Amino acid sequence: MKLNLLGVGNAPILSVKVKTLDDAGLLNVSALCRLLKVHRSTFLSKIATLGSLEAAIQYYVTQQKLKEVS
Known part of the structure; x- marks a missing residue:
């Protein structure tokens, strides 16, 4: 998995290839x-349930956006 952290205007701040949390x-x-x-x-626990770090991050980002809309 490739983890990209983006800043203002989608400018890349950090890009890392991560195989498991042990590699991170x-x-x-x-x-x-x-x-x-x-x-x-x-x-x-969510990483273990969903099977990937990226999926867990996406899940919580989506949850935050839903809270902001409510």
């Missing part, structure tokens, strides 16, 4: 969880 030494999971406003244990 560069990825600060706690900081990502704070950004997504979810507990780290809940986030890791």
Whole structure:
């Protein structure tokens, strides 16, 4: 999986290839969880349930957008 973090105007901030969370030494999971406003244990559980880091991030981003609309 390739993880791309984009900034203002979709300017790439960071691009990393990640095979598993063990390979993601560069990825600060706690900081990502704070950004997504979810507990780290809940986030890791969602990764296990969905099967990928990218799917879990997408799930929580979608949840945040739904909360903003409501």
